[in-house]
Amino acid sequence: MALPNSNSGAGHIPSIDALIDRSRALGYVMDRSLGTAIYLLVRLGKPLLIEGHAGVGKTEAAKVLASILGTELIRLQCYEGLDVNSAVYEWNYQKQLLAIKIQEGSDRKIQDLEAHIFGPDFLLRRPLLKSISCEETSPVLLVDEIDRADEAFEAFLLEVLGEFQISIPELGTIKAKKAPYVVLTSNGARDLSDALKRRCLYHWIDYPSFEKEMDIVQARLPGIGTELGTQVVRFLHSLRKMSLSKIPGVAETLDLSTALALLEKTDLDQETANQMIGCVIKSADDLVKVREEGFDKLLASR
Amino acid sequence: MKSYSNAGTVSTDAELNRLEETVVRFCRCVRANGLGSGRTTIDCLQAIRIVQDAGVAAIEDALRSVLCSSKDEWDLFAKLFALIWEGPAPTGPSPKKSGKNRFSTHGLGPEKNALKLFSDTERLHSDSDSGKAISGASVIERLTKTDLAMISHGDLAELERLSQRLLRRMSYRLWRRRRLSDRVGIVDFRRTIRRNLVHGGELIELRYKKQRRQRAKLVLLLDVSDSMNPYSLFLLRFAYALKRCAREVSAFVFSTTLLDISAVLNAKSWPNVLELLSEMTTGWRGGTRIGGSLRSFNEQSGARLLSRNTAVIILSDGWDTDAPGALAGELMKIKSKSRQLIWLNPLLGVPGYEPVTRGMSAALPYIDVFAPAHNLESLLQLERHLKVA
Numbered sequence: 240m241a242l243p244n245s246n247s248g249a250g251h252i253p254s255i256d257a258l259i260d261r262s263r264a265l266g267y268v269m270d271r272s273l274g275t276a277i278y279l280l281v282r283l284g285k286p287l288l289i290e291g292h293a294g295v296g297k298t299e300a301a302k303v304l305a306s307i308l309g310t311e312l313i314r315l316q317c318y319e320g321l322d323v324n325s326a327v328y329e330w331n332y333q334k335q336l337l338a339i340k341i342q343e344g345s346d347r348k349i350q351d352l353e354a355h356i357f358g359p360d361f362l363l364r365r366p367l368l369k370s371i372s373c374e375e376t377s378p379v380l381l382v383d384e385i386d387r388a389d390e391a392f393e394a395f396l397l398e399v400l401g402e403f404q405i406s407i408p409e410l411g412t413i414k415a416k417k418a419p420y421v422v423l424t425s426n427g428a429r430d431l432s433d434a435l436k437r438r439c440l441y442h443w444i445d446y447p448s449f450e451k452e453m454d455i456v457q458a459r460l461p462g463i464g465t466e467l468g469t470q471v472v473r474f475l476h477s478l479r480k481m482s483l484s485k486i487p488g489v490a491e492t493l494d495l496s497t498a499l500a501l502l503e504k505t506d507l508d509q510e511t512a513n514q515m516i517g518c519v520i521k522s523a524d525d526l527v528k529v530r531e532e533g534f535d536k537l538l539a540s541r
Numbered sequence: 542m543k544s545y546s547n548a549g550t551v552s553t554d555a556e557l558n559r560l561e562e563t564v565v566r567f568c569r570c571v572r573a574n575g576l577g578s579g580r581t582t583i584d585c586l587q588a589i590r591i592v593q594d595a596g597v598a599a600i601e602d603a604l605r606s607v608l609c610s611s612k613d614e615w616d617l618f619a620k621l622f623a624l625i626w627e628g629p630a631p632t633g634p635s636p637k638k639s640g641k642n643r644f645s646t647h648g649l650g651p652e653k654n655a656l657k658l659f660s661d662t663e664r665l666h667s668d669s670d671s672g673k674a675i676s677g678a679s680v681i682e683r684l685t686k687t688d689l690a691m692i693s694h695g696d697l698a699e700l701e702r703l704s705q706r707l708l709r710r711m712s713y714r715l716w717r718r719r720r721l722s723d724r725v726g727i728v729d730f731r732r733t734i735r736r737n738l739v740h741g742g743e744l745i746e747l748r749y750k751k752q753r754r755q756r757a758k759l760v761l762l763l764d765v766s767d768s769m770n771p772y773s774l775f776l777l778r779f780a781y782a783l784k785r786c787a788r789e790v791s792a793f794v795f796s797t798t799l800l801d802i803s804a805v806l807n808a809k810s811w812p813n814v815l816e817l818l819s820e821m822t823t824g825w826r827g828g829t830r831i832g833g834s835l836r837s838f839n840e841q842s843g844a845r846l847l848s849r850n851t852a853v854i855i856l857s858d859g860w861d862t863d864a865p866g867a868l869a870g871e872l873m874k875i876k877s878k879s880r881q882l883i884w885l886n887p888l889l890g891v892p893g894y895e896p897v898t899r900g901m902s903a904a905l906p907y908i909d910v911f912a913p914a915h916n917l918e919s920l921l922q923l924e925r926h927l928k929v930a
Contacts (some may be wrong), residue, residue, distance in 0.1 A: 244584075254595065255592065255595050272601075274602075275602035275606065278591070278592065279592070279606055279607070283587060283591070290612060319848070319850075332734065336742070339741075339742030343741060349738050352738060357735075414603070427612070427844065436610035437610070437762055439605040440609075441609045441614075441615070442606055442610050443615040524870075
């Protein structure tokens with residue numbers, strides 16, 4: 240398989256360290272192993288499957304890669320029942336009907352008319368088609384939450400990722416001039432097929448360690464004081480130790496930190512934590528559990 | 542390897558060769574442990590060449606990216622890598638020789654690994670030494686004979702035949718019903734416009750596309766404490782018959798712990814199912830922890846199996862030694878994530894039974910269908926309730 244940008248890829252990102260540094264400058268803290276995985280994705284041209292719990296920064300990794308490479312990010316959000324029409328292409332029916340009306344008086348042959356209205360002008364490009372029809376640079380294609388799409392779509396995606404080409408019956412086969420960099424994310428809601436996994440590089444993002452999470456908070460919100468940051472991260476870490484139905488991720492840490500900064504709080508005491516708990520706990524049951532556990536305990540424990 | 546971590550980077554061709562040799566051997570060992578199926582060693586070498594200058598940590602990360610494809614493998618990899626790359630320092634001068642030694646002594650054998658995977662079942666087996674001698678046939682007998690409307694031994698074969706016939710018929714009915722109800726379609730614009738070009742583009746004939754309906758998944762949770770065993774087996778047969786209608790049937794048995802027996806349902810014929818089952822059933826006994834078992838289900842398989850397209854059937858008499866609150870909480874989770882929650886209780890067939898056991902009354906608010914399952918007839922009645930198609 241041809242590598243995307245095999246000449247210029249290395250020019251964009253000279254080394255793993257450079258990748259990690261640039262991503263930090265953009266506010267995304269990447270540990271070494273994620274950096275290596277993304278570097279390999281760029282250099283090998285293989286799709287990267289990122290798994291992990293909700294809110295640990297899977298989607299963000301793809302966004303930051305697009306910014307670093309200076310290319311377009313094309314995002315395909317998967318859901319149950321996602322079909323080819325909304326993922327690959329669709330014809331613009333209103334425009335086709337209009338075109339037919341306009342041509343009504345002319346002597347054009349039906350074959351010509353058909354070729355005309357099923358031409359590129361009438362094609363609506365959805366994310367997958369868009370990602371392989373870029374002319375200049377390879378875009379980053381983010382297939383978000385692939386585990387939500389059904390098996391049939393997964394099989395189709397496999398075909399696209401293998402060849403980077405799409406067949407449209409009326410137009411013929413479209414082959415990518417610049418193969419996209421592909422990032423897939425999954426929450427593990429369903430096991431993915433072996434065939435898809437085999438084709439991808441893999442990376443698991445866990446909840447960050449205390450140090451890494453502090454790092455993330457500092458990188459994202461440089462204004463926040465170390466003391467408040469420490470309190471927030473410690474609070475989140477003790478929440479994660481409880482058996483909650485929805486465990487708060489890094490996204491929640493950042494939400495809470497941002498909220499505290501907005502309200503110009505300098506200290507996360509019990510009362511504040513109680514007021515702001517909605518930033519991190521998002522189900523009634525969990526809320527009851529947290530209150531039972533007591534904020535004094537959660538804020539103090541380390 | 543020691544020499545690389547000291548140097549930090551790989552500089553000479555000779556070292557690269559040696560590194561590649563080690564990688565090849567590492568790949569082989571890793572594959573013997575069930576990791577990286579389908580990944581080629583070439584993939585690894587390609588990756589290694591790219592990151593070789595970044596030190597041994599990057600090599601580990603790169604190999605992990607290429608060789609793993611799930612969280613479990615991710616965790617296993619760390620162990621294997623530590624074992625093989627950072628194992629005892631090479632003693633001999635030739636890295637080839639020392640490497641070889643280490644792999645043969647420290648690589649976890651595939652058999653050992655397999656045993657580890659099945660440690661749960663192993664434990665279950667060893668729980669009851671008396672049950673070990675039971676042969677497949679007598680297990681079938683034990684499982685089917687008891688109760689289920691007090692069938693006498695002579696009638697059993699007849700009941701088997703009958704249930705097979707009736708269940709097959711029911712499965713076909715459900716399947717056919719789905720096919721007929723698919724008739725309603727939505728307009729397919731692409732084909733419609735194409736078709737009507739012969740009329741100068743005036744839309745005269747409409748073309749439809751069928752809405753493809755997603756068939757439901759079926760999850761069975763069977764109580765196999767002593768009193769429930771015969772009913773469980775019949776429900777399993779019921780599930781096996783439903784395989785044609787449902788997209789996917791998963792089954793779990795529980796008494797004090799939970800055991801996934803979905804693989805059993807993939808057997809080609811019903812006797813094969815029983816054969817496989819008899820190998821696993823010897824440990825089914827003892828008290829019942831419904832709440833705890835359902836929690837294990839939610840934690841281990843809930844996210845994977847439950848969706849709006851899943852019907853969940855629980856078969857149990859509701860005698861629970863866990864706190865009733867635990868059961869209610871787990872049921873609520875299942876209910877909120879699935880299409881339908883059915884609870885079958887054989888005791889409902891007993892005249893005068895009221896579901897007042899602590900477990901049962903805590904469960905009632907979350908149950909869509911509460912039905913008896915004490916004989917074949919009541920099982921067949923399920924057809925009316927079940928929304929698989």
